[in-house]
Amino acid sequence: MESIYLDHAATSPMHPDVIATMADIMQNYYGNPSSIHHLGRSASQKLEEAREIIAKTLDVKPHEIIFNSGGTEGDNTAILETAFSRQEQGKHLITTAIEHPAVLNTMAYLEDKGFEVTYLSVDEKGHISLDELQTALREDTILVSIMYGNNEIGNLMPIKEIGEMLKDHPAYFHTDAVQAYGNQTIRPHEMGIDLLSTSAHKINGPRGVGFLYKSDDIRLPSLLLGGEQEEKRRAGTENLAGICGFAKAAELLTPEEREKRAKEYKTFSNTVLQGLEDAGIAYQVNGDLENKLPHVLNLRLEGIMNDLLLMKLDLKGIAISTGSACTAGNIDPSHVLEAMYGKNAPEVKQSIRISFGYGNTQDEVQRFTDELVAAAKQLRK
Template identity: 50%
Template sequence: MQEIYLDNAATTPMSPQVIDVMTSEMKNDFGNASSTYELGRKARHAIDHARSQIAAAINADDNEIIFTSGGSESNNTAIFGVAHSRKEIGRQIITTKIEHPSVLNPMRQLEREGYEVTYLDVDENGHISLDDLKSALTPATILVSVMAVNNEVGSINPLAEIGAIVADSNAYFHVDAVQGLGNIDLDVKKMQIDLLSTSAHKINGPKFLGFLYENKQINLPPLVLGGEQETKRRAGTENVPGIAGFGEAVSEIAAIDKAALQAKYSHWQEMILQALDESNVQYEVNGGRGEHVSHHVLNLHIIGVSTTILQANLDLAGFAVSGGSACTAGSLEPSHVLMACFGKKSPRVNESIRISFGRYNTDEEVVAFAQELCKIAHKVQK
């Protein structure tokens, strides 16, 4: 049975070029990057090159890139770092109700420590109100943390507009760009972003690797203590092959026209929706379909069909899709994103699946998926 992978918001297959770069590094540059002899210097050069590749992709300076174990560590470093280093200025933080658990769980921990966290509401398309953000800001606000692209419904936040609002306050602006990098254009200078988190495995790079962009005017305390790696900002011997692969992955995705990529994903969405219409399947799209959404994510409410049944049947037929965030896939809890968009009692919460495309998917795979989805939905709805 052929397996067709349509869960790229959870993770992506590694690029062949990334594998080649990492394999070469593992074979040839096994030195410790902190060592001063030739093998160490070669490893250091590989890290410095990757850092430059990544910085260029988001219009940052090289020394503003800190390598981490992934998006979760980057988010935790930014959130706890700002909270603990700026608590004398204030103890209010603003975020949204549809953030990733690696943002929401640190926020809940900070609430236990006495911080006040404001969770902004979103509309049915997963977008916040800029007026709500302006109203929530106070002189005691030290951090605003808003994701670039939502991982379940694909909503894109207006980062430049948010950055301009936050720049006029006492707060730093943090962006979880794990789903944004590779799908939308990011410019930390133009968007006035102070801190930005990413993950390599979402852009056809290796797992357990990410970076945190930290504006050079900020000096956060490190989350991981130990040696003096990453100019004393993140301890631990660097994963040289992984970092080299990450740099290659970022360079590849930076060279791709994001508008053309989004157009391809939008076309695939329309193929699926047209098939559902032609088969008279009852469905609703969760989130928007306009310009303020990343089309790599299509979240569908198949009316009357539970997420568990639909996902299981698709799995048996060889199609990998998600019932929500991969980080909560083992949980019986419904999607907090869909609850925030539509309410806890909405049937969408327990009758939706997430399809997410990647640059290695094909028209043929999407057609095959659409046919199988219609077949299963038609059978169960009857």
């Protein structure tokens, strides 16, 4: 039985070119980038080449890229270090109720430390209200942290509008762009973004590496204490192979490739939705189908429990999910769907997340759709 992987929002398979790049680095550039001998200097050169490649994808200065272990570290660094370094200016932070756990759990930690956090609500489409954000802003607000695109329903947030709103406010603006980086055109300087976190494994790069963009216009202490790597901004010997693999993955996602994939994923989504309609399976799309990340499709199949549906599809070699992989391994309900519909709403236990990516084909999506319809009909009986 051939597997079908439709959980790319959780993690994505590494591109062969990324693997080849990393193998070359591990074999030929094994020096420590901080060492002054020739092997260290050659490793350092590769590190800076990767930084330049990454910086170009955002149209920022290479110096503004800080390599780290991924999105969770980036979120923690941006939020914690902003809070602790700016608490004399204020102790109020703003985020949304549908953020990734790396943001929400960090905010909860700060609340225990005496900070005040405002969680913006969302409507049934997963949209925040800019009016609510404007009302929530205070003189003592030191950070606004709002994700670029939601990892469960795919909604894109009004990042440019928020950046404009904060232009004359002293609060720093952080966005978790883990799901959006690589498929959206992101320009932090133009959009008023001060801090932006990413992770390589969402774009066919390796696990355990990412970067934090930090605008030169703001000050931010290092989260980790130790050596002077990353210009004293992130201690610890750099994961050179992972960083170079990340740069290769980013380099492969040219504007043309991104556009090609977006069109392909829209076709995939339409195939699934049309298949359900043709079979008479009652469903609803969670989130905004017209303003979303192209690879994420979140659906409620009415009357069908998502855990049973996942098990049936898994037995057929098909991998999808019910939400964030960072809350998987348990059966806790989706906090995103709870924020949208309410804690006891049927959508919470009847929804699945399908996420497309590199390597998926139309034949695979059609087979998945057929199996989804068959499983839904069987469970409905």
